[in-house]
Amino acid sequence: MSKEITSREQDYSQWYNDLVIxxxxxxxxxxxxxxxxxPYGFALWENMRDVLxxxxxxxxxxxxxxxxxxxxxxxxxxxxxxxGFAKECAVVTHYRLKSDPSAPxxxxxxxxxxxxxxxxVRPTSEAIIWNTYKGWIQSYRDxxxxxxxxxxxxxxxxxxxxxxxxxEFLWQEGHTAHATKEEAIIETTKMLDVxxxxxxxxxxxxxIKGVKTPNERFAGAEDTYCIEALMQDGKALQAGxxxxxxxxxxxxxxVKFSDRDNKLEYVWATSWGVSTRLIGALVMAHSxxxxxxxxxxxxxxxxxxxxxxxxxxxxxxxxxAIHPIIQLLQALNISVKYDDTDYARPGWKFAEYExxxxxxxxxxxxxxLENNVVEVARRDTREKATVPLAGIAEHIxxxxxxxxxxxxxxxxxxxxxxxxxxxxxxxxxxxxDNKGGFVLAHWDGSSETEDKIKELSKATIRxxxxxxxxxxxxxxxxxxxxxxxxxxxxxx
Amino acid sequence: MSKEITSREQDYSQWYNDLVIxxxxxxxxxxxxxxxxxPYGFALWENMRDVLxxxxxxxxxxxxxxxxxxxxxxxxxxxxxxxGFAKECAVVTHYRLKSDPSAPxxxxxxxxxxxxxxxxVRPTSEAIIWNTYKGWIQSYRDxxxxxxxxxxxxxxxxxxxxxxxxxEFLWQEGHTAHATKEEAIIETTKMLDVxxxxxxxxxxxxxIKGVKTPNERFAGAEDTYCIEALMQDGKALQAGxxxxxxxxxxxxxxVKFSDRDNKLEYVWATSWGVSTRLIGALVMAHSxxxxxxxxxxxxxxxxxxxxxxxxxxxxxxxxxAIHPIIQLLQALNISVKYDDTDYARPGWKFAEYExxxxxxxxxxxxxxLENNVVEVARRDTREKATVPLAGIAEHIxxxxxxxxxxxxxxxxxxxxxxxxxxxxxxxxxxxxDNKGGFVLAHWDGSSETEDKIKELSKATIRxxxxxxxxxxxxxxxxxxxxxxxxxxxxxx
Numbered sequence: 001m002s003k004e005i006t007s008r009e010q011d012y013s014q015w016y017n018d019l020v021i022x023x024x025x026x027x028x029x030x031x032x033x034x035x036x037x038x039p040y041g042f043a044l045w046e047n048m049r050d051v052l053x054x055x056x057x058x059x060x061x062x063x064x065x066x067x068x069x070x071x072x073x074x075x076x077x078x079x080x081x082x083x084g085f086a087k088e089c090a091v092v093t094h095y096r097l098k099s100d101p102s103a104p105x106x107x108x109x110x111x112x113x114x115x116x117x118x119x120x121v122r123p124t125s126e127a128i129i130w131n132t133y134k135g136w137i138q139s140y141r142d143x144x145x146x147x148x149x150x151x152x153x154x155x156x157x158x159x160x161x162x163x164x165x166x167x168e169f170l171w172q173e174g175h176t177a178h179a180t181k182e183e184a185i186i187e188t189t190k191m192l193d194v195x196x197x198x199x200x201x202x203x204x205x206x207x208i209k210g211v212k213t214p215n216e217r218f219a220g221a222e223d224t225y226c227i228e229a230l231m232q233d234g235k236a237l238q239a240g241x242x243x244x245x246x247x248x249x250x251x252x253x254x255v256k257f258s259d260r261d262n263k264l265e266y267v268w269a270t271s272w273g274v275s276t277r278l279i280g281a282l283v284m285a286h287s288x289x290x291x292x293x294x295x296x297x298x299x300x301x302x303x304x305x306x307x308x309x310x311x312x313x314x315x316x317x318x319x320x321a322i323h324p325i326i327q328l329l330q331a332l333n334i335s336v337k338y339d340d341t342d343y344a345r346p347g348w349k350f351a352e353y354e355x356x357x358x359x360x361x362x363x364x365x366x367x368x369l370e371n372n373v374v375e376v377a378r379r380d381t382r383e384k385a386t387v388p389l390a391g392i393a394e395h396i397x398x399x400x401x402x403x404x405x406x407x408x409x410x411x412x413x414x415x416x417x418x419x420x421x422x423x424x425x426x427x428x429x430x431x432x433d434n435k436g437g438f439v440l441a442h443w444d445g446s447s448e449t450e451d452k453i454k455e456l457s458k459a460t461i462r463x464x465x466x467x468x469x470x471x472x473x474x475x476x477x478x479x480x481x482x483x484x485x486x487x488x489x490x491x492x
Numbered sequence: 493m494s495k496e497i498t499s500r501e502q503d504y505s506q507w508y509n510d511l512v513i514x515x516x517x518x519x520x521x522x523x524x525x526x527x528x529x530x531p532y533g534f535a536l537w538e539n540m541r542d543v544l545x546x547x548x549x550x551x552x553x554x555x556x557x558x559x560x561x562x563x564x565x566x567x568x569x570x571x572x573x574x575x576g577f578a579k580e581c582a583v584v585t586h587y588r589l590k591s592d593p594s595a596p597x598x599x600x601x602x603x604x605x606x607x608x609x610x611x612x613v614r615p616t617s618e619a620i621i622w623n624t625y626k627g628w629i630q631s632y633r634d635x636x637x638x639x640x641x642x643x644x645x646x647x648x649x650x651x652x653x654x655x656x657x658x659x660e661f662l663w664q665e666g667h668t669a670h671a672t673k674e675e676a677i678i679e680t681t682k683m684l685d686v687x688x689x690x691x692x693x694x695x696x697x698x699x700i701k702g703v704k705t706p707n708e709r710f711a712g713a714e715d716t717y718c719i720e721a722l723m724q725d726g727k728a729l730q731a732g733x734x735x736x737x738x739x740x741x742x743x744x745x746x747v748k749f750s751d752r753d754n755k756l757e758y759v760w761a762t763s764w765g766v767s768t769r770l771i772g773a774l775v776m777a778h779s780x781x782x783x784x785x786x787x788x789x790x791x792x793x794x795x796x797x798x799x800x801x802x803x804x805x806x807x808x809x810x811x812x813a814i815h816p817i818i819q820l821l822q823a824l825n826i827s828v829k830y831d832d833t834d835y836a837r838p839g840w841k842f843a844e845y846e847x848x849x850x851x852x853x854x855x856x857x858x859x860x861l862e863n864n865v866v867e868v869a870r871r872d873t874r875e876k877a878t879v880p881l882a883g884i885a886e887h888i889x890x891x892x893x894x895x896x897x898x899x900x901x902x903x904x905x906x907x908x909x910x911x912x913x914x915x916x917x918x919x920x921x922x923x924x925d926n927k928g929g930f931v932l933a934h935w936d937g938s939s940e941t942e943d944k945i946k947e948l949s950k951a952t953i954r955x956x957x958x959x960x961x962x963x964x965x966x967x968x969x970x971x972x973x974x975x976x977x978x979x980x981x982x983x984x
Contacts, residue, residue: 039639064531076598089587106568
C-alpha cells in the first residue's frame with residue numbers, strides 16, 4: 001500500500017487529513033484557506049444537495065440566486081450581523097488590473113479603478129436578500145416568501161481545516177419572510193427537523209436538536225436552533241443551524257407589509273443553512289483506520305465489482321457474468337462501479353475502495369463463476385462472505401440497508417456512551433479531559449459564567465436540548481441555582 | 493392589466509427588459525451590474541442545468557469545485573489569457589472590516605488587513621485549475637481528466653444587460669486534460685455538439701456551429717468553436733463556446749506527463765462553457781408582445797390549470813374533476829400548476845401565465861364540466877380549442893411536443909429568411925441596416941480587414957461555419973481574393 005493512513009490513535013487530526021486527501025475528497029489549493037473539492041468529494045456533495053433540495057421543495061421552498069457581493073453600506077445596516085462578520089470579510093476594492101510598468105509580463109491593481117464603495121464578498125446573504133425583499137413585499141398576499149439559495153460564501157478564518165473550516169465554502173441558505181412571528185418560528189423548527197432527518201437518516205449520524213445560548217447565537221438572530229453531532233474523538237460538531245431572526249432585518253432594511261386590516265407591520269424572518277462542513281462530519285463520524293466509510297444512502301459509489309482474472313479469455317467470461325449483475329443492481333437504483341482496469345492488481349483495488357469507503361465490494365474469479373458464487377465484503381465491519389449469484393441483487397440491497405442501520409447504531413452507541421452528567425467542576429473537567437463527549441451539567445444561565453467556563457475548559461454550551469427536562473440544581477462553576485442541565489462539549 | 497409590456501416594434505430593448513422583470517425571471521440588484529435571479533428564472537436555469545449536467549455525465553465528465561479566488565501571480569501566468577481578462581477583474585485586496593472611528597455604527601476596510609498578494613475573483617478558471625492539475629497529472633494513466641464545474645464568475649463589464657451581460661453570472665466551465673492533440677480536438681467538438689443538441693432540441697433554437705477567427709478567440713485558446721443563434725431583432729447571440737487550448741496552459745503551469753514510452757510531454761487542454769446568458773437567448777428568440785414563450789421541454793411550468801367558478805360548491809366540483817387530470821399529467825412527467833387562488837380573476841390569471849410563457853393553459857368552468865370538455869390554449873399561437881376530457885392528458889402531451897416543434901420551426905424559418913449573401917460593401921451595409929440577420933460575405937482573411945469591417949459596420953464575424961463551402965471570391969471591403977464566405981452579423 002502506497003497510501004498510508006495515520007491511525008486515529010496516533011494522530012486523530014492527521015488521520016482526518018489523510019482520509020480527505022488520500023480518499024480523494026479534496027485537495028489543498030494555491031489560495032490560503034480555500035480547497036479544491038475533487039470529483040469524488042463533489043459527487044458526495046451532489047448526493048447531499050439533491051436529497052436536501054428535494055426536501056426543501058417538498059416543504060414549499062423555491063431556489064433563487066442573489067449577488068455574490070454586498071455593498072458595504074448594505075452590509076453594515078443590520079449592526080449585530082455586521083459586527084459578527086466584519087472581522088472575516090474579504091473585500092473587493094478595485095475592478096481592474098493593468099500591466100505593471102516595472103515588471104514586464106506582470107499585472108498590478110489599477111489604482112484608477114478603485115470602487116467608490118467597497119464590496120464585501122458575502123459571508124452570509126441576509127443583507128443583500130432583505131434589501132431585495134423590500135421590493136418584493138407590499139401586502140400579506142406577498143407572504144410568505146420561501147426561498148433558498150445554493151451558493152459559495154467566504155469567511156476569512158485564520159485557522160482552516162479541510163471541509164470543517166475553509167475560507168470559501170459551499171452551502172445552502174434559506175431565507176424566508178412571514179406575516180407573523182408564530183409562522184416564522186414554525187418555519188425555523190420545521191427546517192431544523194428537515195436537517196435532523198437528513199443527517200440521521202441519510203448520513204447515519206444521530207443528532208441532538210437544541211437551541212443556542214445568547215452567546216452562541218448567529219449574529220442578528222433572536223434565536224438559533226441547531227443540530228449537534230458527536231465525532232469519534234469525543235468532540236462535538238454543529239451540523240446545521242436554523243435562525244429565527246425576528247424583525248431585525250425587516251427593521252434594518254425597512255421591509256413592511258400591509259396586513260389584512262391594512263395595517264403596516266414589519267415582516268418576520270428566518271434563515272437556515274448547512275454546508276460542505278457536513279462532509280467533514282461524515283468523514284469523522286464513521287471512518288476507520290483503513291479509510292473512509294460511506295453511509296450507503298449517500299455514497300457516490302454504493303457497490304464496486306472487482307473481477308479477478310488472468311488473460312483476456314477469463315476476463316471475457318467474467319464480463320459476461322458480471323454485466324447482468326450490474327444491470328440488476330442498477331434496476332434497483334444501486335450505483336455500481338465495475339473496475340476492470342488491468343493495470344492494477346485486485347489487492348491494490350481492494351485497498352483503494354476501502355480507502356474510499358465504498359459500502360460493498362464484490363470480487364469474482366474464475367472459480368467463483370464455476371461455483372456460481374461471489375465474494376461479498378462489507379466496508380463497515382470488513383466482513384467477507386461467499387454468496388450465491390442467484391438473488392445477489394436483492395442480497396446486496398438488503399446488505400446496504402443493514403450497513404446504513406449499523407453505522408447509525410454504532411454512532412448512536414458511541415454517543416450514548418459519551419453522554420455523561422457532571423455535578424461538580426472537577427467531575428466536569430475530568431470527563432472532558434478523559435472521556436470527551438457531551439457533558440450535561442447545570443449552568444446558572446449567565447453569559448459571564450458561560451464565558452468563564454469556556455475560558456477554563458475550552459468547552460462550550462453546544463445547546464439547550466429541545467424539550468429539556470427541568471431539574472433544579474447548582475451551577476458547576478458559580479454554584480448559583482440552575483433550573484436545567486445544558487449540553488457542554490469541546491467542539492469543532 | 494397592470495403589467496404593460498412594451499411592444500417589440502416600439503422598443504425591442506425595453507420589451508426584453510419588461511419580459512425579464514415583469515415575467516419574474518430576474519430583478520436588478522443593489523450591486524452595480526449584478527442581478528437577482530428570481531425563483532421562476534432560477535427554475536428555468538435549474539432545468540437547463542439538469543439537462544446539460546446529464547449530458548456531461550453521459551459523455552464521461554465529473555463535477556468538481558475550484559476556488560473562487562485566483563492569486564494574481566497565478567492569474568498572470570498564461571499571458572494572453574491574463575491580458576484578455578485583466579480589464580474586467582474584481583480584485584480582493586483586504587480581508588477584514590473594522591468599526592469606522594469617524595462614523596459610529598459604520599464600518600471601514602481595515603488598512604492593517606491588506607493581503608500580501610491580491611486575489612482576483614475568477615472571470616474564468618483556467619489558471620486556478622491548471623495550477624491544480626499540475627498536482628494531479630504525472631503519467632498518461634492520469635489522463636484524460638474530464639472535469640466540469642458549475643460556478644459563479646465575475647467580469648466587470650461596463651455596460652450590462654439582464655442575463656446577457658452581467659458583472660456576475662452563473663455558468664458551467666468544463667476543463668479537460670488530454671495526452672494527445674487529436675483527443676483534445678475531438679473533445680472540443682464533442683462538447684460543441686452537446687451544446688448544439690441542447691440549444692436546438694431543448695431550447696428550440698437552431699444554431700450555426702462554427703469556428704471563430706483569431707480576433708474573436710477566447711484569450712489563451714488555439715481555436716474557439718462556437719454556436720451562434722439569431723434573435724428576433726436580427727442580431728446574433730453567441731450561445732456557447734468550446735475552446736481547444738493547445739498546450740498553452742500546460743506550458744504556463746508546467747504540467748507534463750510521462751507517456752507510454754516514458755517521455756515527458758506537455759498536456760493538451762480544452763475548456764467549454766455556457767452561462768445564464770442562455771436565458772437571455774431563450775427570451776429573445778421565442779417571446780412575443782404578450783410576454784415570454786417557454787419551449788415546453790425546458791419550461792418551469794408546462795401546463796397551468798385555471799378553474800372558473802363562483803362559490804365554494806362549484807369550486808369543490810371542479811377540484812374533483814381537475815385533481816385526476818393533474819395526476820394523469822404528472823404520470824406523464826408533465827409539470828402542472830393548478831392556480832385555484834380566489835383573489836385573482838380568471839382573466840388576470842390568463843394574462844399572468846401568458847406573460848410567464850406557460851406553454852399550455854387549461855380553463856374549466858361548471859358548464860365545461862357538464863359537457864365533459866375543457867378549454868385548451870396554446871401559448872405559441874395563442875389558439876384556443878375545446879377538447880373532450882377523455883384522453884386529455886395524451887392530447888396535452890402531444891400538444892407540448894407540437895409546440896416545441898413549432899417554436900423550433902418558427903425560429904428556423906426566421907433564421908432562414910434572415911440569412912443572406914452580400915457581394916459588395918453597399919449590399920452588406922444595406923442588409924445589416926435594413927434586414928439584419930446573418931450575412932454571408934467574402935473576407936480576405938486578415939485581422940486588419942476584420943477590424944475595419946467591425947469599425948465601419950458594427951458587425952463582427954460570428955464564425956466560419958463548420959464544413960463551410962469553399963468558393964472563390966473577393967473581399968467585400970478590401971477586394972482582395974477570398975476562398976470562402978464567412979458569417980457576419982451585429983451581435984449581442
